Amino acid sequence: DVKVTQSSRYLVKRTGEKVFLECVQDMDHENMFWYRQDPGLGLRLIYFSYDVKMKEKGDIPEGYSVSREKKERFSLILESASTNQTSMYLCASRTQGNEKLFFGSGTQLSVL
Amino acid sequence: AQSVTQLGSHVSVSEGALVLLRCNYSSSVPPYLFWYVQYPNQGLQLLLKYTTGATLVKGINGFEAEFKKSETSFHLTKPSAHMSDAAEYFCAVSYNQGGKLIFGQGTELSVKP
Numbered sequence: 001d002v003k004v005t006q007s008s009r010y011l012v013k014r015t016g017e018k019v020f021l022e023c024v025q026d027m028d029h030e031n032m033f034w035y036r037q038d039p040g041l042g043l044r045l046i047y048f049s050y051d052v053k054m055k056e057k058g059d060i061p062e063g064y065s066v067s068r069e070k071k072e073r074f075s076l077i078l079e080s081a082s083t084n085q086t087s088m089y090l091c092a093s094r095t096q097g098n099e100k101l102f103f104g105s106g107t108q109l110s111v112l
Numbered sequence: 113a114q115s116v117t118q119l120g121s122h123v124s125v126s127e128g129a130l131v132l133l134r135c136n137y138s139s140s141v142p143p144y145l146f147w148y149v150q151y152p153n154q155g156l157q158l159l160l161k162y163t164t165g166a167t168l169v170k171g172i173n174g175f176e177a178e179f180k181k182s183e184t185s186f187h188l189t190k191p192s193a194h195m196s197d198a199a200e201y202f203c204a205v206s207y208n209q210g211g212k213l214i215f216g217q218g219t220e221l222s223v224k225p
């Protein structure tokens with residue numbers, strides 16, 4: 001089975017901190033995605049990457065950046081965390097050209 | 113802008129009753145259509161998808177969905193709800209193979225004994 005692993009299930013940070021959310025997949029998938037999930041808003045795409053060292057802005061990239069130095073790892077970075085970034089963050093991956101996404105279990109981030 | 117709308121953020125049914133979760137998309141071009149399910153404390157997993165061909169698509173756990181181009185809809189159904197179906201369900205669309213997925217707001221399904 002494909003496994004997408006997010007390093008933390010729960011994370012509590014303070015306003016202004018730099019936050020790293022890590023995601024690792026074990027199926028050699030080219031594409032990787034970061035979404036945030038908020039009640040009533042569904043999933044919104046923050047950033048995605050079609051392959052190593054490639055990145056594209058999604059629908060809500062403001063306040064975030066990403067890093068993809070290795071194929072299996074896609075990191076989401078909050079340069080200076082703010083309270084409105086409190087959310088559930090979901091990582092996903094898939095094979096290039098395939099529609100099926102495989103998701104991690106999510107990281108619930110609270111920014112105080 | 114292309115979008116997908118799920119009617120009803122919460123749906124409650126009795127065990128054994130019909131499940132109907134509604135999804136409409138906005139586009140004149142037939143998209144690729146998906147339903148994902150999220151069980152508590154888990155990530156999303158694919159329930160079923162429509163790309164081309166037969167408009168009635170069968171998925172896992174007895175769910176199915178029908179693509180109706182004239183209604184721009186892709187509603188999810190299951191004839192008889194089970195307690196284990198309680199979860200959040202997301203409809204999603206993509207407008208090209210391997211393109212970005214656009215998700216709906218989600219519908220939380222509760223199943224009463």
